[in-house]
Amino acid sequence: MxxxxxxxxxxxxxxxxxxxxxxxxxxxxxxxxxxxxxxxxxxxxxxxxxxxxxxxxxxxxxxxxxxxxxxxxxxxxxxxxxxxxxxxxxxxxxxxxxxxxxxxxxxxxxxxxxxxxxxxxxxxxxxxxxxxxxxxxxxxxxxxxxxxxxxxxxxxxxxxxxxxxxxxxxxxxxxxxxxxxxxxxxxxxxxxxxxxxxxxxxxxxxxxxxxxxxxxxxxxxxxxxxxxxxxxxxxxxxxxxxxxxxxxxxxxxxxxxxxxxxxxxxxxxxxxxxxxxxxxxxxxxxxxxxxxxxxxxxxxxxxxxxxxxxxxxxxxxxxxxxxxxxxxxxxxxxxxxxxxxxxxxxxxxxxxxxxxxxxxxxxxxxxxxxxxxxxxxxxxxxxxxxxxxxxxxxxxxxxxxxxxxQLLEPCDGQATEQGMRANIRIAVQYMEAWIGGNGCVPIYGLMEDAATAEISRASIWQWIRHGTVLDNGQLVTKALFEQMLVQELETVRGELGAERFDAGRFAEAAELFRSLTCAEQLTDFLTLPGYQILIEPSLKENQA
Missing domain, CATH: 3.20.20.360 (Malate synthase, domain 3)
Structure with a gap:
């Protein structure tokens, strides 16, 4: 110090x-x-x-x-x-x-x-x-x-x-x-x-x-x-x-x-x-x-x-x-x-x-x-x-x-099951990379930064908050989100392979994602709680 x-x-x-x-x-x-x-x-x-x-x-x-x-x-x-x-x-x-x-x-x-x-x-x-x-x-x-x-x-x-x-x-x-x-x-x-x-x-x-x-x-x-x-x-x-x-x-x-x-x-x-x-x-x-x-x-x-x-x-x-x-x-x-x-x-x-x-x-x-x-x-x-x-x-x-x-005009379009699942897969992969020190992540053909994960988690929070109904007739609830999160984590594990997935920090990322999306109040930026996870090792190293 x-x-x-x-x-x-x-x-x-x-x-x-x-x-x-x-x-x-x-x-x-x-x-x-x-x-x-x-x-x-x-x-x-x-x-x-x-x-x-x-x-x-x-x-x-x-x-x-x-x-x-x-x-x-x-x-x-x-x-x-x-x-x-x-x-x-x-x-x-x-x-x-x-x-x-x-x-x-x-x-x-x-x-x-x-x-x-x-x-x-x-x-x-x-x-x-x-x-x-x-x-x-x-x-x-x-x-x-x-x-x-x-x-x-x-x-x-x-x-x-x-x-x-x-x-x-x-x-x-x-x-x-x-x-x-x-x-x-x-x-x-x-x-x-x-x-x-x-x-x-x-x-x-x-x-x-x-x-x-x-x-x-x-x-x-x-x-x-x-x-x-x-x-x-x-x-x-x-x-x-x-x-x-x-x-x-x-x-x-x-x-x-x-x-x-x-x-x-x-x-x-x-x-x-x-x-x-x-x-x-x-x-x-x-x-x-x-x-x-x-x-x-x-x-x-x-x-x-x-x-x-x-x-x-x-x-x-x-x-x-x-x-x-x-x-x-x-x-x-x-x-x-x-x-x-x-x-x-x-x-x-x-x-x-x-x-x-x-x-x-x-x-x-x-x-x-x-x-x-x-x-x-x-x-x-x-x-x-x-x-x-x-x-x-x-x-x-x-x-x-x-x-x-005009600047505040509502936007036409449908919330879909496919879109919600994509949000989950992308956000959890991005958050896993971010808390591990990588903020620029190629996912499904796009170079993603924090903005994508922010939209993904905020959209689902908003759908839960206002009772949005998906294209398949399902009401978006915290329970539905948590069910999909478990399912999509398995999808990501299959896509990345068990070795990469198990060696990663997906459990921490999923918990961060869950806590943000299910919170009563919308957190201003995911990088605020994410930063605490990111820097914990370096602060501990210096204290040691």
Whole structure:
């Protein structure tokens, strides 16, 4: 256990065990910067989390979310963001993935414009992964990253002209329990931000790029203001011009979709765009409207971007961003290429259709989860965007105003036995991987992250809560879910094989899944109880 003293007498205590790279990343200077951030912004962050709970209680009691009367002047007045750096003007295809070493190299080498290196939903933030991720990104920024596969001996090196790197930090709700101040865990978002910024900003700026970030799961413009203050403090502390740090915010919560203008305004010095984080947005729709029986969603597989409430969200994001000079990024194609020619043709057809819808709406870029989809996505975006870097000229100014009613519109579709069983199989496999330290998991031809498991468990919770009847006439109850959970665990055991299943942590994952789905109250994020399971070994190791 080590600690870093500050002028105010508070210490950051390192509770996590020593890792390869700890001395390089957790330097006294980096910890001093992190300490300053926590001292200034830790308390206000806790207040923001309390405000989330208060707002949800109001919605639970009948106050539906909507556009804010008190910020109407911001929405109605003309203003623009500060600007977009040259290397972020063209983001027509972005690849995402966790900050694991081989993944970082492959993603930066892919035929894409940007790699979003993820400390959030596709990384299970075990202590060794958090430290190694910072090492990997620091090496990548310096062009010094390489990797040799321990089994095959295959060597991976970085190409001369890699994709632009953007770091996605953890959401405001997640703590980093391996670092503490005054006995309180440090916000994970500040850990990821501070360490990546501190170790890399000078090298990035010297290369004509900069410290670029993705911010997830904002729920209000007050939270955007908090980030703006973090960035302003950091720029002043390191004597950098205002607006040096650049950020893209994911609009992946239902409350945030009503505050997009305000989020852009609060972050106007630093922001370059918004992103449709559509999987988490569907989860947030369920979570936010959990008390409303007329807003129950059907099978997850039926909730696609052509549904009215999701299409309205996409079009409003584009119109809002382009009016303010900001980029409007589209969502994820989570497909994994298949070796079977027929399956592969179907995969590419689905990706093409999805990207055409986004590009036609006016999105400036889109996401993929696998390098093998880059050419297909790039061809679609090239066809619509052409030789210009983006579609900022597509203002959608002739669109009819998008109303709160459209954004909250119930979704047609059926809840099915097949869909419920698929939810169970996918969620339990994802949770088993996550508590074992893997947050980016290929399941049934898709690269899944936490958002899929969140939708899966929240959907079933919602069906139980509101007495949904499946297509076969069965009423969804806790008993039915528990019966299906036992049956689908056996299915997964058969698919994976007894050896893999029995050596895994499926019993723990199933219990986590059961406790979340059968709870009286909907848990905000499965990663909160999951994190306690994930980090238990490392905290015990350090105590020993």
């Amino acid at each position: 080590s600690q870093h003293s500050t002028a105010q007498g508070q210490d950051i205590v390192v509770l996590g065990p020593q890792q390869p790279g700890s001395q390089r990343i957790l330097t006294p200077e980096a910890l001093r910067f992190l300490t300053e951030l926590v001292q200034r912004f830790g308390g206000p962050r806790a207040e923001l989390m309390s405000q989330r709970q208060q707002r949800q209680a109001q919605i639970d009691a009948g106050a539906m979310p909507g556009f804010l009367a008190e910020t109407a002047a911001i929405r109605q007045s003309d203003w623009q963001i500060l600007g977009i750096p040259a290397d972020l003007q063209d983001r027509r295809v972005e690849i995402t993935g966790p900050v694991e070493r081989k993944m970082v190299i492959n993603a930066l080498n892919a035929d894409v414009k940007v790699f979003m290196a993820d400390f959030e939903d596709s990384l299970a933030p075990a202590w060794d992964k958090v430290i190694a991720g910072q090492v990997n990104l620091a090496d990548a920024v310096r062009g010094e990253i390489d990797f040799v596969h321990p089994e095959t001996g295959k060597a991976y090196t970085l190409r001369d002209d890699p994709a632009v790197l953007i770091c996605r930090v953890r959401g405001l709700h997640l703590d980093e329990r391996h670092l503490a101040m005054a006995g309180t865990a440090v916000p994970g978002a500040l850990v990821d931000f501070a360490l990546y910024f501190y170790h890399n900003y000078e090298v990035l700026l010297s290369k004509g790029s900069g410290p670029y970030f993705y911010i997830p799961k904002l729920q209000s413009h007050q939270e955007a203001r908090w980030w703006a203050q973090v960035f302003a403090f950091t720029e002043q502390r390191f004597k950098l011009p205002a607006g040096t740090i650049k950020v893209t915010c994911l609009i992946e919560t239902l409350p945030a979709v009503f505050e997009m203008d305000e989020i852009l305004y609060e972050l106007r010095n630093n922001i370059v765009g918004l992103n449709c984080g559509r999987w988490d947005y569907i989860f947030s729709y369920i979570k936010t409207l959990r008390n409303y029986p007329d807003r129950v969603l059907p099978d997850r597989q039926a909730v696609t971007m052509d549904k009215p409430f999701l299409n309205a969200y996409s079009r409003l994001l584009i119109k809002t961003c382009h009016r303010r000079g900001a980029l409007a990024m589209g969502g994820m194609a989570a497909f994994i290429p298949s070796k079977d020619p027929e399956t592969q043709a179907l995969v590419l057809q689905k990706v093409q259709k999805d990207k055409e819808l986004e590009a036609r709406n006016g999105h400036d870029g889109t996401w993929i989860a696998h390098p093998g989809l880059a050419d297909t996505a790039m061809a679609v975006m090239d066809r619509f965007i052409g030789s210009t870097p983006n579609q900022l000229s597509e203002t959608r100014s002739d669109d009819a105003p998008i109303t709160a009613e």
